[in-house]
Amino acid sequence: MTEPRYTPLVRSLPATVPFVGPETQERQRGAPFTARLGANESLFGPSPKAIAAMQAEAAEIWKYGDAESYDLRQALAARHAIAPENIMVGEGIDGLLGYLVRLLVSEGDAVVTSEGAYPTFNYHVAGFGGVLHKVAYVDDREDPATLFAKAGEVGAKLVYLANPDNPMGSWHSGADIAAALDSLPEGALLVLDEAYVEFAPEGTAAPIAADDPRVIRMRTFSKAYGMAGARVGYAIAAPELITAFNKVRNHFGMNRFAQAGALAALLDQDWLAHVQTEVAAARHRIAEIARDNGLTTLPSATNFVAVDCGADGAFAKSVLDGLVERGVFVRMPFAAPQNRCIRVSCGRPQDLDAFAAALPEALKQVRG
Amino acid sequence: MTEPRYTPLVRSLPATVPFVGPETQERQRGAPFTARLGANESLFGPSPKAIAAMQAEAAEIWKYGDAESYDLRQALAARHAIAPENIMVGEGIDGLLGYLVRLLVSEGDAVVTSEGAYPTFNYHVAGFGGVLHKVAYVDDREDPATLFAKAGEVGAKLVYLANPDNPMGSWHSGADIAAALDSLPEGALLVLDEAYVEFAPEGTAAPIAADDPRVIRMRTFSKAYGMAGARVGYAIAAPELITAFNKVRNHFGMNRFAQAGALAALLDQDWLAHVQTEVAAARHRIAEIARDNGLTTLPSATNFVAVDCGADGAFAKSVLDGLVERGVFVRMPFAAPQNRCIRVSCGRPQDLDAFAAALPEALKQVRG
Numbered sequence: 001m002t003e004p005r006y007t008p009l010v011r012s013l014p015a016t017v018p019f020v021g022p023e024t025q026e027r028q029r030g031a032p033f034t035a036r037l038g039a040n041e042s043l044f045g046p047s048p049k050a051i052a053a054m055q056a057e058a059a060e061i062w063k064y065g066d067a068e069s070y071d072l073r074q075a076l077a078a079r080h081a082i083a084p085e086n087i088m089v090g091e092g093i094d095g096l097l098g099y100l101v102r103l104l105v106s107e108g109d110a111v112v113t114s115e116g117a118y119p120t121f122n123y124h125v126a127g128f129g130g131v132l133h134k135v136a137y138v139d140d141r142e143d144p145a146t147l148f149a150k151a152g153e154v155g156a157k158l159v160y161l162a163n164p165d166n167p168m169g170s171w172h173s174g175a176d177i178a179a180a181l182d183s184l185p186e187g188a189l190l191v192l193d194e195a196y197v198e199f200a201p202e203g204t205a206a207p208i209a210a211d212d213p214r215v216i217r218m219r220t221f222s223k224a225y226g227m228a229g230a231r232v233g234y235a236i237a238a239p240e241l242i243t244a245f246n247k248v249r250n251h252f253g254m255n256r257f258a259q260a261g262a263l264a265a266l267l268d269q270d271w272l273a274h275v276q277t278e279v280a281a282a283r284h285r286i287a288e289i290a291r292d293n294g295l296t297t298l299p300s301a302t303n304f305v306a307v308d309c310g311a312d313g314a315f316a317k318s319v320l321d322g323l324v325e326r327g328v329f330v331r332m333p334f335a336a337p338q339n340r341c342i343r344v345s346c347g348r349p350q351d352l353d354a355f356a357a358a359l360p361e362a363l364k365q366v367r368g
Numbered sequence: 369m370t371e372p373r374y375t376p377l378v379r380s381l382p383a384t385v386p387f388v389g390p391e392t393q394e395r396q397r398g399a400p401f402t403a404r405l406g407a408n409e410s411l412f413g414p415s416p417k418a419i420a421a422m423q424a425e426a427a428e429i430w431k432y433g434d435a436e437s438y439d440l441r442q443a444l445a446a447r448h449a450i451a452p453e454n455i456m457v458g459e460g461i462d463g464l465l466g467y468l469v470r471l472l473v474s475e476g477d478a479v480v481t482s483e484g485a486y487p488t489f490n491y492h493v494a495g496f497g498g499v500l501h502k503v504a505y506v507d508d509r510e511d512p513a514t515l516f517a518k519a520g521e522v523g524a525k526l527v528y529l530a531n532p533d534n535p536m537g538s539w540h541s542g543a544d545i546a547a548a549l550d551s552l553p554e555g556a557l558l559v560l561d562e563a564y565v566e567f568a569p570e571g572t573a574a575p576i577a578a579d580d581p582r583v584i585r586m587r588t589f590s591k592a593y594g595m596a597g598a599r600v601g602y603a604i605a606a607p608e609l610i611t612a613f614n615k616v617r618n619h620f621g622m623n624r625f626a627q628a629g630a631l632a633a634l635l636d637q638d639w640l641a642h643v644q645t646e647v648a649a650a651r652h653r654i655a656e657i658a659r660d661n662g663l664t665t666l667p668s669a670t671n672f673v674a675v676d677c678g679a680d681g682a683f684a685k686s687v688l689d690g691l692v693e694r695g696v697f698v699r700m701p702f703a704a705p706q707n708r709c710i711r712v713s714c715g716r717p718q719d720l721d722a723f724a725a726a727l728p729e730a731l732k733q734v735r736g
Contacts, residue, residue: 003581004557004609005525007474015614023434042430054625055423061629062410062594066391091459095618106375127616157373189372213371226430229624241372246383248495250463255623256597257422261429 009107009129018119022329034327035354037345040166040196040304042226044278044348046261047271050227053264054257065256072263076234079266085239086210091253093195093218093233098124099249100191100216100235104157105130112151113160114142116167116335118193121160130158137338140298140306141170144180152185159184162193164200167333167343169300174206181214189241190215195233198224198272199279200301213238221258223303224275225265230258279303282346289356293363298341306333306341313339315366322362328355377475377497386487390697402695403722405713408534408564408672410594412646412716414629415639418595421632422625433624440631444602447634453607454578459621461563461586461601466492467617468559468584468603472525473498480519481528482510484535484703486561489528498526505706508666508674509538512548520553527552530561532568535701535711537668542574549582557609558583563601566592566640567647568669581606589626591671592643593633598626647671650714657724661731666709674701674709681707683734690730696723 022039026032036043045051069089077084090096097120105111107129113121115134125132133154135146142165151159164171177192184190192215197205208215216237222228232254235242265271286305287297298306309316313336320332320342332342344355390407394400404411413419437457445452458464465488473479475497481489483502493500501522503514510533519527532539545560552558560583565573576583584605590596600622603610633639654673655665666674677684681704688700688710700710712723 004472004612005555006471006612007477009474010471010612010615013615015611017435017614017619019435019619021432021435021620023438024436027438036431039432041432045427045430051426051429054426054429057597058419058422058426058625058629059413061419061422061597062413063404064389064407064409064590064596065599067385067387067389068392070391070395091618091621095621098618103374103378104372106377109375187373222432228432229425229429231433231621231623243383244372244374244378246385247378247381250459250466251385251387252389252462253459253599255599255626257426257625258623261426 013127018123025324025329031327033329035347035351036329037347037351037355038329038331039228040223040302040345041228042223042275042303043345043351044226044275046226047265047268049268049271050225050261050265054261057257057260061256063256064252065254065259067251069254069259072259075263075266080210080236082210082236083239086236086242088235088242088245089254090233090235090245090249092222092231093193093220094120095231095253096218096233096235097121097191099245101125101128101130101158102248103244104189110154110156111158111160112147112154112156114147116333116338117142117160118162118166119334137168140168140338141165141172144172144177145183148180148183148185151188156188158191159188160191160193162195163206164196164204164301166196166302167331168306168338168341169298169302169304171200171204171301173203175203177206178208181208184214191218192216193218195220195223196302199276199303204301210236211238213241216241221262221265224272225262226275227258227261227265230261231255232258232262279346282352285352286344286346286355289352289359293359303346305344305346307344308341311340316340316342318366319362322365323355323358326358326361328358381495386491393692393697399695401697403715403719404697405715405719405723406697406699407596408591408670408713409596410591410643410671411713411719412594412643414594415633415636417636417639418593418629418633422629425625425628429624431624432620433622433627435619437622437627440627443631443634448578448604450578450604451607454604454610456603456610456613457622458601458603458613458617460590460599461561461588462488463599464586464601464603465489465559467613469493469496469498469526470616471612472557478522478524479526479528480515480522480524482515484701484706485510485528486530486534487702505536508536508706509533509540512540512545513551516548516551516553519556524556526559527556528559528561530563531574532564532572532669534564534670535699536674536706536709537666537670537672539568539572539669541571543571545574546576549576552582559586560584561586563588563591564670567644567671572669578604579606581609584609589630589633592640593630594643595626595629595633598629599623600626600630647714650720653720654712654714654723657720657727661727671714672711673714674711676709679708684708684710686734687730690733691723691726694726694729696726
């Protein structure tokens with residue numbers, strides 16, 4: 001027997017992972033990390049009410065989850081003052097992006113994103129045979145005007161824009177995003193990834209109607225709600241597009257505790273406010289630590305801070321390696337010139353203490 | 369703006385769900401079910417150790433799960449006496465089947481299954497544009513000889529066979545499955561779905577080497593391990609095929625408590641033995657209830673029993689509707705002549721009491 005008859009597309013794909021996980025790195029280095037500051041997880045944890053809800057649901061795990069995520073969609077609809085028909089709940093934004101790309105992208109179809117933006121989106125586009133066109137950041141921000149111009153030029157079906165941005169933490173006002181839509185070319189759908197928007201200044205969430213057929217918006221419980229390991233994201237879009245997900249999604253794919261935990265987390269907005277406060281303090285602390293080491297930081301509307309190491313990507317990579325060696329898990333942007341930075345997630349005081357202790361040593365080692 | 373530019377394949381797909389979930393049915397009928405006996409969930413629940421492990425992990429849910437499911441794969445490898453490289457953990461068998469179909473099936477590719485076998489597999493095949501060829505059950509069993517002959521005739525890339533079978537509960541010995549592989553045509557990969565094998569007589573699991581390139585085997589924590597809502601399944605196959613999943617899967621898609629719970633469940637084989645005993649007793653009880661109502665049952669190697677209603681599909685459907693009206697959630701086979709039956713999951717005594725109470729009334733109503 002020969003090997004399985006993979007599709008031609010699959011044969012052309014590398015078996016790569018968009019990110020190497022911290023557990024994999026820990027196994028490789030033979031020791032756990034002291035500070036887990038690389039994946040923009042919320043070290044402040046989920047709402048205690050969400051923890052309690054998940055624990056209560058554990059004994060019910062013999063039941064499949066509700067295929068419609070009905071209760072969660074009702075609560076999200078109330079929270080956003082939109083209809084449940086505007087909402088699709090899925091296995092994190094990663095899962096939803098995969099479904100969305102599959103709905104729109106056949107082999108050879110054009111898609112536009114920024115050089116250095118979210119690799120998992122790129123992974124999905126490549127996985128369905130799409131052709132990625134990348135534009136540069138402008139002043140360390142993803143730039144709607146450049147993105148939409150490129151989309152017109154190549155006839156893109158999809159355009160990806162994260163606001164706030166990962167990995168730089170930069171942002172546009174929601175009003176600017178909404179205004180830019182006027183230049184989105186006909187036939188292009190904007191994927192507006194607002195995974196970090198709960199950390200951003202008021203007015204960053206784009207004032208776009210849920211029914212607007214030009215945009216699909218992505219939100220998540222992985223960041224501000226502290227539930228990355230639960231895998232709950234949701235998309236907001238016109239009902240027709242939301243319904244189309246039912247053609248391809250894994251209908252019974254949602255974990256039952258994740259649904260229960262997300263619902264409880266959503267209803268505990270006091271905890272969200274607490275996390276927002278902690279994150280703001282941590283951003284400030286990271287900036288201080290950087291300054292103490294002669295480095296600068298970029299303004300951030302997220303739960304992480306890009307620390308400008310003041311030289312090129314190779315230099316920043318060496319700093320990163322020095323931190324990782326010392327048990328501090330961080331990541332960095334993939335593309336120049338953003339890769340002059342390392343990206344440090346907002347942690348608790350003890351996590352940032354570890355960062356503060358390791359950074360001078362890492363810098364000393366690199367500076368020789 | 370026109371609607372999003374869906375792919376031609378997506379345009380051709382209906383927005384259907386393979387199954388209507390019990391929660392959806394409860395919302396439609398405006399009342400909860402008294403007995404949830406329709407989805408072959410394990411009403412005996414997961415191991416208390418798995419519940420404790422999941423509850424302990426709830427506070428850690430701010431972390432993404434391990435993208436490699438390393439600990440679980442190690443434990444599964446030890447349990448099956450195979451290498452971790454032979455194992456892919458995924459979001460239930462449903463999720464793994466989706467990835468597998470995507471790896472192999474392009475538009476127009478032939479796939480073979482049995483008429484009335486697992487609809488979610490068919491959903492995935494249709495979703496990637498595959499052409500399904502269906503063969504009939506033989507004596508209420510999926511028939512390897514017929515399936516493999518059809519695969520040769522149509523040049524199938526994939527052949528689906530569940531052993532034991534769902535929805536009939538029938539089975540072949542593992543030795544017979546292994547022997548039948550000699551007639552599997554070159555270029556066809558057998559998907560051997562063993563979701564229910566823990567309930568089957570000794571010798572039902574097929575004695576096929578994990579490295580055999582002709583077969584990929586599917587197992588789950590949703591049935592005997594009582595964790596349907598956690599979404600943990602695994603595939604066993606040759607390392608090359610396992611690695612190929614890394615080209616398309618959602619690498620960070622596994623829920624963190626699901627990983628912890630599955631590991632604890634796997635290590636509690638005493639609980640598994642307890643569930644096997646309870647299921648055997650419940651099968652016996654379902655047969656008694658059927659007999660008390662003048663009906664027969666099919667032998668079962670699963671955690672459900674096909675109850676032969678003694679007439680055609682319309683009759684069985686009326687019996688089913690009568691049970692559902694009375695708060696007893698059950699399902700039934702989709703295809704004739706198997707649809708002369710209703711399918712009743714093994715429940716606790718109180719669940720089967722509800723079935724025993726509702727069945728005579730439902731039959732009386734139908735018999736008029």
